[in-house]
Amino acid sequence: MKTVGILLAGGMSRRFGSPKAFATWNNQFFYNLSYAALDRVCDDVIIITREELLPLFPKNLSLLIDDHRFSGDGPLAGIFTGMNNIKADQFVVLPCDMPFITSDELKRLMLYRSTGDIKAVKQGEIFHPLVSIWSGSLKEKIYQSLMSKNFSVMQFMSTVSTKWILADQISDNPASVFQNINKPL
Numbered sequence: 001m002k003t004v005g006i007l008l009a010g011g012m013s014r015r016f017g018s019p020k021a022f023a024t025w026n027n028q029f030f031y032n033l034s035y036a037a038l039d040r041v042c043d044d045v046i047i048i049t050r051e052e053l054l055p056l057f058p059k060n061l062s063l064l065i066d067d068h069r070f071s072g073d074g075p076l077a078g079i080f081t082g083m084n085n086i087k088a089d090q091f092v093v094l095p096c097d098m099p100f101i102t103s104d105e106l107k108r109l110m111l112y113r114s115t116g117d118i119k120a121v122k123q124g125e126i127f128h129p130l131v132s133i134w135s136g137s138l139k140e141k142i143y144q145s146l147m148s149k150n151f152s153v154m155q156f157m158s159t160v161s162t163k164w165i166l167a168d169q170i171s172d173n174p175a176s177v178f179q180n181i182n183k184p185l
């Protein structure tokens with residue numbers, strides 16, 4: 001079973017004020033922390049970003065810019081871009097703005113038994129749709145959704161079989177781990 005990591009790093013970071021992928025924690029770029037988590041559990045990892053940010057990343061990493069038909073259309077477009085460029089049975093998706101997630105949580109999410117199309121994390125009333133595992137068979141459906149201008153990840157998830165895994169089932173410290181950084185720390 002081939003597993004590919006998709007690291008979403010193509011957002012505008014309007015609330016943060018500068019590209020979140022290059023924010024730092026413990027002297028490490030956010031994107032690097034998420035990349036390391038994915039790299040430990042996936043066969044390959046691909047960073048999906050936008051053109052302006054491309055030159056900022058090291059050249060040795062696998063990088064793609066969003067499919068030009070859907071550039072600026074949000075994370076679903078990023079996920080499609082990854083799936084459309086690299087074949088895999090499953091894709092482990094992470095955003096670049098949840099830097100405290102480690103390979104431990106991802107491993108436990110991967111091991112969680114589910115027969116659905118998507119497994120994603122829910123923490124109390126908070127949904128984390130971008131901390132998720134997607135079946136490679138969803139590519140065409142995502143394409144149709146984007147073509148119909150339905151860009152919402154949550155909306156897409158409601159149209160397929162999505163299993164929400166409680167954060168405390170895959171983490172011993174979910175409140176610290178599943179922090180979504182939208183504003184400067």
Ligand SMILES: Nc1nc2c(ncn2[C@@H]2O[C@H](COP(=O)(O)OP(=O)(O)OP(=O)(O)O)[C@@H](O)[C@H]2O)c(=O)[nH]1
Nearest residue numbers: 008009010011012013014015048074075078095096
């Ligand atoms: N590849 C790609 N990633 C995206 C896109 N939009 C958002 N993301 C990523 O998805 C994750 C969640 O993004 P958000 O925080 O919702 O949006 P943002 O644009 O980064 O931030 P705001 O401008 O403050 O809303 C982050 O990792 C973003 O980098 C996009 O159009 N393409």
